[in-house]
Amino acid sequence: MELRHFTSLLDLSSAELRTLIARAIQLKNHRDPDYQPMKGKVLGMIFEKSSTRTRISFEAGMAQFGGSAIFLSPRDTQLGRGEPLEDSARVISSMVDAIMLRTNKHETVTTFAHYSRVPVINGLTDLLHPCQLLADMQTYFEMRGDIAGKTVTWIGDGNNMCHSYINAARQFDFKLNIACPYEYRPNQSIVDAAGSRIAFFNHPEQAAAQADLVVTDVWASMGQEDEQKKREIAFQDFQVNQQTMQAAHPDALFMHCLPAHRGEEVSAEVIDGPQSVIFPEAENRLHAQKALLEFLICR
Ligand code: CP
Numbered sequence: 001m002e003l004r005h006f007t008s009l010l011d012l013s014s015a016e017l018r019t020l021i022a023r024a025i026q027l028k029n030h031r032d033p034d035y036q037p038m039k040g041k042v043l044g045m046i047f048e049k050s051s052t053r054t055r056i057s058f059e060a061g062m063a064q065f066g067g068s069a070i071f072l073s074p075r076d077t078q079l080g081r082g083e084p085l086e087d088s089a090r091v092i093s094s095m096v097d098a099i100m101l102r103t104n105k106h107e108t109v110t111t112f113a114h115y116s117r118v119p120v121i122n123g124l125t126d127l128l129h130p131c132q133l134l135a136d137m138q139t140y141f142e143m144r145g146d147i148a149g150k151t152v153t154w155i156g157d158g159n160n161m162c163h164s165y166i167n168a169a170r171q172f173d174f175k176l177n178i179a180c181p182y183e184y185r186p187n188q189s190i191v192d193a194a195g196s197r198i199a200f201f202n203h204p205e206q207a208a209a210q211a212d213l214v215v216t217d218v219w220a221s222m223g224q225e226d227e228q229k230k231r232e233i234a235f236q237d238f239q240v241n242q243q244t245m246q247a248a249h250p251d252a253l254f255m256h257c258l259p260a261h262r263g264e265e266v267s268a269e270v271i272d273g274p275q276s277v278i279f280p281e282a283e284n285r286l287h288a289q290k291a292l293l294e295f296l297i298c299r
Pocket residue numbers: 050051052053054055124132257258259
């Protein structure tokens with residue numbers, strides 16, 4: 001059996017990602033409690049940062065599939081005391097069937113994958129958040145159909161979510177308009193690899209023109225709490241509000257990976273308004289990751 005990881009959306013082919021989204025929708029709509037493909041299987045979950053959705057969706061997903069998950073915090077394991085990643089990856093992967101990591105540095109996940117003998121899943125790093133994109137794509141497909149050829153608008157920080165949207169533009173073949181302050185632009189090599197699908201704008205309304213989906217995220221990510229004040233100033237003109245949504249297509253959806261700061265990156269009117277799909281989007285973390293676990297573990 002070929003070992004596969006999910007450290008980035010680019011680890012799967014476009015066709016595999018599409019099949020996975022279709023499977024997630026099927027698992028959601030036809031839940032069969034007797035289907036227990038993970039019976040006796042264990043997922044190890046290493047969290048260097050906080051989480052609500054990622055932890056619960058992976059843990060619940062494994063339980064629903066008849067398996068189990070172990071929550072590991074560096075505070076309670078030898079990882080926090082400096083045991084080498086290489087050794088930890090070899091040891092942990094000798095005891096579990098897959099490992100999910102949420103880490104500060106992206107290299108922690110790729111190093112882990114290199115030394116692991118079981119699939120490694122990126123549950124968010126400073127660079128990427130691919131699991132969230134599975135849920136976002138599932139949500140769009142369910143509500144509006146295929147996203148190929150559509151226009152998606154990203155407003156705000158060129159962060160881990162933005163990078164994953166850029167990778168998604170490549171894999172799902174949509175156009176991505178980005179509006180962000182110049183000094184907070186996304187990683188240039190990730191942008192370059194996506195070619196002409198990516199366009200930059202100085203104003204949110206220009207970026208949102210005729211958009212089918214508008215997305216944003218917090219101005220200060222986990223680990224950037226000290227920069228909150230500085231970022232509030234830099235991002236003040238980059239809020240998704242009614243004006244932004246009015247520039248978009250009338251049936252455009254609004255998404256946010258959550259947690260959100262109402263009144264900062266998005267107005268309460270928009271995030272709690274009729275175009276917002278944040279709660280189905282959050283729920284789909286469960287279904288999309290069940291499809292991912294099945295793909296990686298039951299191959
Ligand atoms: N969207 C997301 O990953 O949420 P958590 O930080 O709660 O896991």
